[in-house]
Amino acid sequence: MKERVRALYAEDSPLDADLTKTHFELNAPDFELEVVDTGQACLARLGEEKYDVLLLDNHLPDMDGIDVLKQLAIKEVLLPVVMVTNVGDEALVVQVLRLGAWDYVPKHGDYLRSLPAVLKNAVTEYRALQEQAHAAGRRLRRILYVEHNPVDVDLTLRHFAEVAAHFTLEVARSSEQALALLQEDNVDLVLTDLRMPDMNALDLLREARHCGLAVPFVIITGKGDEGAAAAALKLGAYDYIVKRDNYLTQLPHAIDNAIARSQLAQINRRLQTELAERERAQEENARLLVEVLGERQRLDEIIASVPGLVWEAWGRPDNADQKTNFISNHVERMLGYSVQQWLSTPNFWLTIVHPEDRERAAREAAEFFTTGKGGSSQFRWVAQDGRVVWVEARSTVICDDKGNPVGMRGVTMDITAGKEAERARAHLEEQLRQAQRMEAIGRLAGGVAHDFNNLVTVINGYADLTLMKLEPGHLLSLNVTAIKKAGEQAADLTRQLLAFSRRQLLQPRFLDLNSLITDSAKMLEHLLGEDIELLTILDPGQRSGRHASGRKTDPGNAQRHSR
Structure with a gap:
């Protein structure tokens, strides 16, 4: 576990x-x-x-x-x-x-x-x-003690064993041996006599630094060698002890102090190195940030050019705790709501969906989220000023490392104009269908009227011939006259049908509109049927005669427009 x-x-x-x-x-x-x-x-x-x-x-x-x-x-x-x-x-x-x-x-x-x-x-x-x-x-502090005098070595080892048990001393009898041990072993400090047979402490210190060894040095010197010891300090030695009667009692404290100062210097160097590395990293981050900001600016420009809302949200879309963490500024122009309203109000998108669409929109969004496939959905939003805005939301799903859905992102477009165009197109298509039906009826009426007119012409012609052969007052004259009148009425009906179908030649003349409306009403009564009552309102002041209407037009065309 x-x-x-x-x-x-x-x-x-x-x-x-x-x-x-x-x-x-x-x-x-x-x-x-x-x-x-x-x-x-x-x-x-x-x-x-x-x-x-x-x-x-x-x-x-x-x-x-x-x-x-x-x-x-x-x-x-x-x-x-x-x-x-x-x-x-x-x-x-x-x-x-x-x-x-x-x-x-x-x-x-x-x-x-x-x-x-x-x-x-x-x-x-x-x-x-x-x-x-x-x-x-x-850990015990490991001290490399460089001393060629066996008496001094014995006294120092005895003293450290009694008063400084936390130190372990390893003795080197020459500077050359000391260099070899320094390069092989992990030494905390070098305690060396100033004067050695092969090289003095200054040369040993220089050689150690030349080899890249940062171990601290404490120099033991005799009286009169203080100048050389001071030179050793300038080269990097941490301290020096003059051989007096009580110099051995000073050594443990001097060594502890030198090791502590050395560790502090190492920590300081490490901190300086880390700080320099962090500063370099920060400079690199700043450079990358400039690049990222440039990319972000270009991305913002691209987002601003999108005629819709670019958004990202965490959580289920039908959950009251869903949080929008990004939405483009276009939302204020489209709907009037501020970006802050979207970011601070959980599940804000669903609260402004039209009540009739809300349940369906939430169900579809939840399905896109659960399946992890995303999708497209159309619904209505209610803008801040009360406008109803049709939108199409196209979304993808954000998943964690395990493939579980954790959020969604996408683009929502305003399709209100398209919806209005669809309604207008549907209305125009319905008008076209009505016009096509009327045109078909007109063609049928024109064909019937043409054939019917031929029959009426024959009937009226034979009626005229019969009246011409009958003597005035003949018993059949009334019957033939009735036939002729009926034929004239049929011819008038034929003329109206031809006018309706626009197949009659235009013959403009001054009209009596009252008579025109009365004649049209007769035909409409037949067309409408008995279940519809036709009411005509005539102008009682309309004069009859040549200039009855005050305007000149074709009778058939006028009858068509009167209907």
Whole structure:
């Protein structure tokens, strides 16, 4: 079973805290994450409990992350701290690292994916450093004692065995032997007599530095050699002891002090190196940031040119806790709602869907999310000013490292104009169908009227011939006259049908509109049937005669327009 990592997370945003906890529960079960929402609560918990790592957001309601780091230093609370910073805040990154933060994580769209690994690396590196420090504290200090005089060697070994048991002395009888031992063994300090038979301490120190050995030197010199010892200090020796009666009692303290100063110098060099590396890394990050910002600017320009909403959100689309973490500025022009409203209100997209479309839109989005395939959906949004906007949302699904859906991103287009064009096209198509039906009826009426007119002409012709042969007052005259009148009425009906079908030649003349309407009404009564009552309103002041209507037109054309 893996050892659990106890992490304290200082975050004042409930949405970010809940999202982070959920991500750790699903993807980093070996973490035990506790959340506090203020800096004071963070400091209090660190004083009460032991944690392996602190995840610290820079923006807290009572103090910022910088203040928390300063308080940790004052209270001597030792643990690795990982800061959560905004993207591009390089000045803050430099400041928090100088104050002792172990690492930092820029808060970008998918920063949660790398967060568990960053925290685990911080804990591992911090524990390794602690182990090294403890091991160094427990280890005996190895001293290389360079001395050719056996009496001095014996006295020194006896004294150290009695008063400085934490030192172990290894004796070199010559400077050449000392160099060989320095290059082979791990030595904490060189204790050497100034004058040796083969080379003096100054030459030994120069040779050690030439070989890249940074081990500290303490020089033992006789009276009158203080000038040479001072020269050794300039070359890098840490101290010198003059051989007096009590010089052996000074050696352990001088050696401890020299080793401590050497370790401090090593730490300082390491810190300087790390700082230089971090500065180089920061310069590289700054260069990369400029490139990223350039790419981001180009991306923003591309997004701005898209005639729709580019968006990204975390969580299920039909869940009240879904959070939008990006939406393009085009939303304000399209719907009137601000970007901040979308980012701060959970599941905002669904709250503004038209009530008639809301259930279907939520169901389709949930299906896209669950299957992980994404898709396209059309529904209506209600803009801030009350306008109804038809949109088409095309989305893809964001998955974690295990393939589980965690969010969605996509583009939503305004298709209102297209919907209106569809309705207009449907209306025009219906009008076209009506016109085609009327044209077909007109053609049929024209054909019938043409054939019927031929028959009426024959009937009227024979009626005229018969009347011409009958004597005035003949009994059949009334019958033939009735036939002729009926034929004339049939001819009038034929003329109206031809006018309806536009097959009659135009013959403009002055018309009596009352008579025209009356004649048209007779035909319409036959066409409409008995279940429809036709009401005609005539002008009682309309005069009859040549200039009855005041305008000249074709009778058939006028009858068609009167209907």
